[in-house]
Amino acid sequence: MLPRNRGTGRALDLARVLLVHGELAPRLALQTILEAGGYSVDVAASPAEALSKLDEGRYALVLSDARFDSTNQLGRNVLAYARVKEYRPATALITSSQMNRPRVARHSHELSVYTENLPNLLEEVAELIGLRAIRRYRPMRTAAVG
Numbered sequence: 001m002l003p004r005n006r007g008t009g010r011a012l013d014l015a016r017v018l019l020v021h022g023e024l025a026p027r028l029a030l031q032t033i034l035e036a037g038g039y040s041v042d043v044a045a046s047p048a049e050a051l052s053k054l055d056e057g058r059y060a061l062v063l064s065d066a067r068f069d070s071t072n073q074l075g076r077n078v079l080a081y082a083r084v085k086e087y088r089p090a091t092a093l094i095t096s097s098q099m100n101r102p103r104v105a106r107h108s109h110e111l112s113v114y115t116e117n118l119p120n121l122l123e124e125v126a127e128l129i130g131l132r133a134i135r136r137y138r139p140m141r142t143a144a145v146g
Contacts, residue, residue, distance in 0.1 A: 015060040015129050016039040020050040020078055021094070022065050030063070030121075038121040047074045054082055057091045058086070062131045066093035090132035 017039045021027035027043055034041045041058065042049035050064065062074040062082040081093040 010131070014038060016040045016042065016058065017060045017125070018042050018044065018050060018053055018062045018082075018089075020044045020047065020062070020064040020075070022067070026065075033121060033123065038039075039125070047078050050078045051081055054078075054085060058085075058087050060132060061090045062127060063094045063125075064090055064093040088132070088135070090128040090134065092128055109128070 001014045003056065010097050015038075018035055019030055019034065019041055021030065021043070022045060024045075027045065031043055039061075042053055042059070044053050047064075050062075054062070059082070064078040064080060066075050079093065082089050082091050
């Protein structure tokens, strides 16, 4: 059941996030954090399940586990599939385990989630969704002005 706006009683229009993560504990932790932040979260435990959910629903953001396999290809395949959907969700690879490399810049669409940066997770998710909205509606504003 969707949360309701106290004033109107109508269901709130929450940004939907698809979280694709192969490990149960991080998947549940990330789902809980995102839901506490006010997002509607669907989860998938495998790339195949994620593709099915992408065919059934519309998402503002798709977060895919970067470590499904040693080449990170399966997580990237989920994001590639999401990017060709007509509604063009924001996408990002996410990892919840320590990696032996420095944090990657935001423009590369990779998020690393460690205990010490959990407070920043919701801020980065909101930024990705905001950038998606700007990208989607910029052509509409240009057409209205011209």
